[in-house]
Amino acid sequence: EPEVTQTPSHQVTQMGQEVILRCVPISNHLYFYWYRQILGQKVEFLVSFYNNEISEKSEIFDDQFSVERPDGSNFTLKIRSTKLEDSAMYFCASSEAFATGNTEAFFGQGTRLTVV
Amino acid sequence: SQQGEEDPQALSIQEGENATMNCSYKTSINNLQWYRQNSGRGLVHLILIRSNEREKHSGRLRVTLDTSKKSSSLLITASRAADTASYFCATPNQAGTALIFGKGTTLSVSS
Numbered sequence: 715e716p717e718v719t720q721t722p723s724h725q726v727t728q729m730g731q732e733v734i735l736r737c738v739p740i741s742n743h744l745y746f747y748w749y750r751q752i753l754g755q756k757v758e759f760l761v762s763f764y765n766n767e768i769s770e771k772s773e774i775f776d777d778q779f780s781v782e783r784p785d786g787s788n789f790t791l792k793i794r795s796t797k798l799e800d801s802a803m804y805f806c807a808s809s810e811a812f813a814t815g816n817t818e819a820f821f822g823q824g825t826r827l828t829v830v
Numbered sequence: 831s832q833q834g835e836e837d838p839q840a841l842s843i844q845e846g847e848n849a850t851m852n853c854s855y856k857t858s859i860n861n862l863q864w865y866r867q868n869s870g871r872g873l874v875h876l877i878l879i880r881s882n883e884r885e886k887h888s889g890r891l892r893v894t895l896d897t898s899k900k901s902s903s904l905l906i907t908a909s910r911a912a913d914t915a916s917y918f919c920a921t922p923n924q925a926g927t928a929l930i931f932g933k934g935t936t937l938s939v940s941s
Contacts, residue, residue, distance in 0.1 A: 759928050812927050
């Protein structure tokens, strides 16, 4: 069964450092997303991406965050200067259509980011 | 906000019992989805119900949708210890460009 793959599974970084979280969405999907989940809390939407541009972003997704689809298979989330409060599990997801298209989203297993 | 809110926050039951979780949302939707998350893992899609559907079944799962009350319920029948997980409802945001998740219900099934 096709799956969304995320690397690394766990990343520890120093405060102020840049991190790049990587995702390989399902190959025939065109819509990509990043979510985050602070330990024990809800799953928060960060950004959606389609046709090589951001479709929607939340208030969390400020200037410190950026996304990119550098090639035909990868989808990355960059945090320029990490803060302690960026520590969370980051999930990548992909789908065939947007949410109103009555399709499900497929999630990766997540990258646990720990900022020290 | 389009966000769904689940109720209860936590539910503990014995194996074999049924588990019911509820979700309320605020504005019109064209579908509502339920996801499951095992501890520390990714979300797994369980079921999608369209706004013109009232009830949907998948194995031991039964989902209902009441658009007049802006609410949905997820029923897991004959629960098993392996059903222990967090369950989230999700609805499209206003622009339809993403799913927005509720806070989830943590289900614990003891054997």
